[in-house]
Amino acid sequence: MANIREIAKLAGVSVSTVSRVLNNHPYVNEKKRAEILKIIEEQNYVQNSNAVHLSTGKTMVIGVTLPLVNNQYYSSIIEGIAAEAVQHHYKLMVCQTNNNPEQERSVLHLLKNKKIDGLIMCSRSSSCETLNEYAGYGPIITCEANDTTSVSSVHIDHYQTFLIGMEYLMKKGHRRIGYCIGRKNSFNSQHRKRAYYEKLRSIDVTPSAEWSFEECLTIQDGKDVVGKLLQTEERPTAMIVSCNHIAAGIIKEASRLGISVPEDLAVVGCDDQPIGELLEITTVSSSSTLMGKYAFEMLHKRIWTQQLVGKKEEKELSPVLVERLTT
Template identity: 35%
Template structure:
């Protein structure tokens, strides 16, 4: 976070001159004032006196950062958070980052400039060292996303374990060549799922096919394209773990239209138990997250921090998932566990 010394250096003036401008004192030319104000703007510098004044203000507003609202998981999460927040007299604003590091930091500026009282981050694309300074301006809570040794409350499911159990399920259905489809490689959560996938393969003595790992597979059309790639480049793939039900639905749709039998030719597992997973034929095996429980806990934890300015060690809340086995993965001739 920028300091008064940084402003002075960028403006090419003394710390005393900068201090005079900040405190609206005389004997500073307009030209120097403009240089200092421009430097403050470029560095995002908020004077300590201003920061103290801003911290004393309340907006009764919480910002929730998420990759994209069109993902039904995040839509349901936001809906639950908004309901819980309104019970406490708070409103929620939605900030879509589209997995952009710059956008993530731009939205965190809302906390620094006191346009919101606190922030919920459902994904994290910047390194924590870049995000941590914003804690000086207000509380931050991680929900869904998590990272070891991060000094903020974390509310999430064990994604590594969920991916591990989902992959074991595919293997127990007789799959021996598996593909992994990820929504992206930037987030810690995505890497956790990949670690669980790899662990299951290693335990069962199956190869990790690095070429069959596909990133930025997010929506239905991405799933359709992923299937075409599997069909053309990796025809021996017989099982797929995906990061969302939208992707899984795209695979099931395209595979069925190309004459592949689901799940006998290709078993598919999705994620998030979206309504779409039940509407497909066959219905998609998926991982269900306790969305409402996580959303309620997140808002409660954040508001308690706002009300009490708690300095205790941040807690970590880990919720259990459910693997809902359906027809997209359950083969008639699966091997015994």
């Protein structure tokens, strides 16, 4: 296929002029512009984007990492990102990392070798040092709180989320409350646990180790929780669960085993997945789509403003209680 030089030759002008037409620069004679456009059309010419990227140093692509693609929480974030991205003519490189620092690093590397202009990490397993290191190569935004010095974030206030959930359950009279979270040591989890323990302490309840479930990621993990609850000495009367699909697993299995929800076991979920509405799960909800939108906005600003390099920025989303039928 033709290149810009060929077009220039055919039009009897310099490549600069063709480039100006291609990029809508002013200062091109209208007649020439029309002529050049005609030839471009005839030759079925389009720019080679790799040459453009090489020359401009930008790719108009942003990376998005997430542990797994097939999860509504992450899908909602991407939806928010995607809607913004399309408006600003950015494309999305979606990278599944399986919570594996190796794979995550390979994505961070894309920043270094200029394949992407910026990166949104919906979840991360890399160390602070790694993140800080790569932040030097391009803007990074995490959708979790993070303790780095240079990586900005947009995140749900998970401490507040669990606080609201716990207060609500306690107001309903529950004292033996269990929790269920995903990755044990993520920042998100730490905040959740802090709220959980503080609240139980405030009513002088010593939480049993049997009430805590970690590394719950799939619906099946939720189901498994119920089996384990049955073997508990003092079974909790309520569970606060970090995601609604886990909550769904719990509810489903509970009903199969004849444990009625909410009478025998109350369940509060913590996101805005549609499954929550479908199963009428009481939830402490924040909009993950909105989070994605904010993340893109923040990233976009940083891509276009060099002064912001290294200046950390944080945006927190506040959750809201949605009362339904599982409490």
